Amino acid sequence: MNEAEVTAGLAATPQYQYAQRIGDQLFVAGQVPHDAVGNIVAHGDPQAQTTQCLLNLRTVLGVHGFTTTDVRRLVVYVVGEQAALSAAWGAVTEFFSGRVPPATLLGVARLGYDGQLVEVDATVLKTTQGDA
Template sequence: MTAVRLVRSRTLTEHVDYAYAATVTGPLRAVWTAGACPLDEKGATVAVGDVAGQAERVMRNLRTALADAGADLTDIVKTTVYVASPRQEDLVAAWEVVRSHMGGHDAPSTLLGVAALGYDDQLVEVEAVAVTAAPRTPEP
């Protein structure tokens, strides 16, 4: 069972593909990720010039980072998606890949066009906050 509950507003538009807020309950453990980048195992940027291709690798890397921290995409309470482009169609291309990975878990998110990102040829980065149930401490 997840500790995350996605909140939809009854007064804001229903025509968005994300929840407006998220709440968490119970004994919890928070996970903050660094921005997931489109880097392969050797540290090279993949899919140079391809926003959707980079977003695909970013989401695979984000899922791996979350798994290493004991979480999954369904534990996310908030994402921020950065796209190094002033073109709305590039932002939408990245967003479509992010949404496809998130499935029905449409956590609140912010999508931003930025001037540049940290690695050579990098176009996409996604950071997340996730919350899981706190692990039980063993009985003495």
């Protein structure tokens, strides 16, 4: 189901698709802080987990012919107190070199995997020349 993503270095996900392209839009599953074999990275470190999520997102984008400049909206889900949200946001701003697309930062009670503190969701759309 996700052969191209696995070939690009992401973990196998037999239960769901990483993304599906329809025309100029890419529908992306929330990216989690998995390494190439599916382990959660950086337990207890929301900043490092956010960076891993964003690196995974960039890989998914590339597999489907998109780049981070095609990201039109981010939602960053973070487990923890204000310090965890701030750490995650720091990773987002660093990753996008201070040019973050419209984004929402949300504190949540828990996420899908044990030890997971962060998940990143994106709305992705290629624009034609003159649309941007």
